Amino acid sequence: MAGVIIQMLGLLIFVFGFFPVKPALSGFRYNSVSVLVFSSILSEPKHCGPESFCAPGFDSIQNNSAGNLPPDKLRSLYQELSGVPTSFDKLIVMVVDGLPAEFVLGKDGKPLRADLREAMPYTQSLLANGMAIGFHAKAAPPTVTMPRLKAMVSGAIGGFLDVAFNFNTQALLDDNLLYQFFKIGWKMVMLGDETWLKLFPGLFMRHDGVSSFFVSISIADMNSYGGSLLFVAAHIYSALHLSCELLKLTSNMCRIPMLQVKDTVQVDQNVSRHLSDELSRYDWDLLILHYLGLDHVGHIGGRNSILMAPKLKEMDDVVKMIHTSRILNQMNNHGKTLLVVVSDHGMTDNGNHGGSSYEETDSLALFIGLKNDVPTSIQDTVYQIDITSTLALLFGVPIPKNNAGVQISEIFKHLADDKKLRALELNSWQLLRLLQAQLPGVSCNEVSGISKCNGSLEKMFCCLYMNAAFLHNSWMSKAVSRLKHGEEYNTAVGAYNEFLRIASEWLSRRITDKPVNLLAFGVVAMLTSCLILLSLLYLTCKEDFGRERICLSNFENSSMHAWHLDEAFTFGVVFVLVISMGSSSMVEEEQYIWHFVASTLTLLLLRKAIQSLKFEGAQSFFSLFKGQNKTSGFQTSSMALFLVSGRILRGWHQGGVNWTHLPDISKWLEQAGGDYIKAIQLVTGILVMTLSLISLSTLEVNRKLVKVIGFCFLTPGFLVLHHILKHQGSMLAPSSYNATMLVQTVYLVLGFATLGTVVALPWLSSLSTSKTCSYYNSYVGPSDPVELRNKSLLVEFTNSLFVIGWAYICSCGQQNKQWVEIAAVYYMGMAGHYALGNSNSLATIDVAGAFIGISSHSTVLSGILMFIITYASPMLAILSMVMYISVKSSNYLALPSYMDSGELLKSMLCLPCLVPLSLNSILLVAYTVILILMRNHLFVWSVFSPKYLYVCAITVCVYIGVSVVAATVAYTYSVVVFRRTIRASAVMEDT
């Protein structure tokens, strides 16, 4: 019992050692972002009044009075102060979710592919005539919708953790374009993605939102309830298929069922249905259209989906409709309209997004309606955040304060020279103000002549700005040269552009001020917990050593202490991992490292197995050692088998970032067609079921119990098989609702069966065998849901077999040290994690799989599912510890009986829990330190930060797994002990 208490205390220490870290970690970025926001607000208590139109460092003319002005007065005030004439009165922002700029503008100056040009004839003709001007707008990672929208309206590079809130959007509190429009009394209408409504609650006069994955049933236009039900089912069904798609298991050709066409079309029809109505009305100033269909098409079929061309045509029709009805037709007195077509992000070839590859960040900014007579052949690359300041200057509102973007100068071509300079000046003021908020040392007061700019950062910014301002002033003072493009004009523009470019780059790359105390506290807490874990591990190992020496001193010589190669390797792997995390490409291609490490470890163990083969092999004619020789022979062959299966698993997905295009098994399967996939799924399903049945029946428990348990786990198995048979191939609509029901049934049955087995089994089974049996079942229990839940993920089966096989092999190898084996299982789990198609880029998270079998939109449920799908492999590896313990426990039973029961539990539980925890804690600490060191690295947002999110998630995963393992084992053990004492007392009474 004392041991249990010690163990519990130890666990508590880990937990307390770890969990204070959590708020610091999550607060890390988020806090810092809000700190930035607040600091910039605090440093400018005047708020975003007309001071935007004054040079920084001087007092605002109308200090606070501007804040209280009525909207129309404010508007005219802005107009007057801005000095940049507003050429437009109304703005239509059309967001096409996930549209790569390549589809509209071509890539690298090369002309567009013929099929794409035909897909958007009207837009192409606009571009060719110079009616529209398009840019490649480079989006900052994470390339998911919500942070990109924020970036477009506020011009700021958002906090990285925004991605976590992508599915649960909060209102945007920063200064932004929409808020500025609202302040000058604009009426706004929004049609499309609900994200806008969540970001800007109450700002829109009229809106009709659609949700990304589930179109809400409350849409008034739905014909009937049945229709809507069908509709929801269609969505779920498409989500099901999306998951298949993300795992590239379903073929491209068979995946175009009528329902999905409807799905990708319907989301956009819900946007467009009010469009003609809105276009005929003139009561709004800003119309936002957000089309999700293209993104959905991408998720379903990738870039080259056959749905892509019709979808582009549809978008083209919308552009045509707006253009003909509003822009060409603006001779009336309703003012001029500007149409801006933007996309929030691009997509990879598979249609995913979230990462930082060119394909994902290549988003579109297309301005239609500008006075531009010459068609621009060369499209520049701008940044997505540049859209903000451009629009703000075009419409004469203050540039949002946290904007880090630079105006797109091509847009202002039609203005006179002084207006252009004025626009540049306004943008420079705003950036300088932001710089001042972030770098308190920037204070530029004396206007001197032009000087060379070097020295500290503050001085350099200041000097660049002063140069530009000086040139501007000197140009202004010479009225003669104001009439034409003079030399001085060009130098002034050049100076402004230089300042803007450098300041913008610095601002967008800069990691915002971090709360140093919190950070230090977090690191220290993590470090202490890591040290505690490691010292505990060391102590346990030492203790084990001592005990083993006592037990085995007669048989073994002192070679126990020799530092074996595999142990050294296991230890060295940690260092290799830590070092490799410092390199961005190693982070990107981490799956190679894990696989390489795992298979090398296997090779080393194979070598070891051969070593032991020697002693018997040499004297194989002695019948005495025959049995033993068989064991090591089995071990050797299973190692080899394991190597092969590991290689197959690695071949399943060509993961990572740079080499995803190379062939792999899943791509090959995809080409082979749906029938093959179905067959393989069926075979693996049956294989898994037979294997588990066989292993169940080998247990020496009474038949009835086995039958019950077997039945419990067979039911969902057959349900899954049924599902595969019925729904995988056929794309009929009504069945998809049943499919959801089926999936839910599977979840339910599995959940209850697992829980029931784990809770009830120790009580029911006979005393002698209860331990092994319950261990086994509690293992099968937790692992089953994990593998079955991803039932469309065929790979899961392979993986689970792999891990189970590994656990068996490990437990066979008696001479390996325990911690090596546990570490190996952990490595295995990680290798499996990457082999299943995950990577350190956010793009590979299987979002759609999270919606399998959920009939209503629930962030929590889908989040849990997403977590399980992503971390199935490490989870399975950790849960297999239960079985590992059960196999190992036979060793402990052989130990002398002087050990009391608590100590037994402790010795059983200690290592399996400690090793993953300490391994993980080392990695966590190391990566935190690396992240802090790398905070100024070029790839900090695109490579290191996503990896950090993954590291945090895997930490959570390890916690959950370990606590489940510990709880199961402790529970079973306590029940067994309890029953034993009861029986003992009963026996006592009898006698």
Place this chain on the structure above:
Amino acid sequence: MIILLQSDPASTMKHKKQGRPGELSASAAVSAAEAFIVHSICAVGLAVSFWVAHSLHSITLISHPFQTLFFIWVVECPVVILLYSRYRQNRYECSYLRAVGRGLLGLLAGALVNAFGAIALGAPVGVKYLSSTVNWSMMMSLFVVVPAASVFGSSWTDWQRLFALTKPVGTVEYMICLPAHGALIGSWFGAWPMPLDWERPWQLDHGLGFGISEPSAC
């Protein structure tokens, strides 16, 4: 890489000299100088094969990986087999020709083992990569397996002592053991820089990936 290739046997030589040259094996006593000569002949063979490949056919390991590998093992094969067959065990029961035959057999068997190892460690599978994998494993087999095959034949105990336990006894066994382990460890380390984005030509096709870099480092 060429430098690496040549220096590897040499470095193992140095190692060997500091080792235990005095111990005698059962079959043949070999002086350190003789071992050095054998290894330098091997190194010269390697250099010759590179030179032939480079000057006559103007191919290098980077531009034409598998052709060069082919050259290396074809040139090196007779050198290694003939040299090591001289040190065969039980020289009275086993003729020189038989040792050569064993070496040839070992070449094929070792190539299979090496190919298995490479593929298990992540070398790509496919018709496209077949030639480079085959040639690479032939070459590796030449350095790792063939000497041992020529010397020991099918003596399981000796094989195990050398490769599983790494406990060589005597100069001949050191002569076999050190280059073999050097080649294996070198090729293992050579696979590490593959995922880095240095964009060097020898990294360019990750498909060849592990296949190329492993010989290049050994």
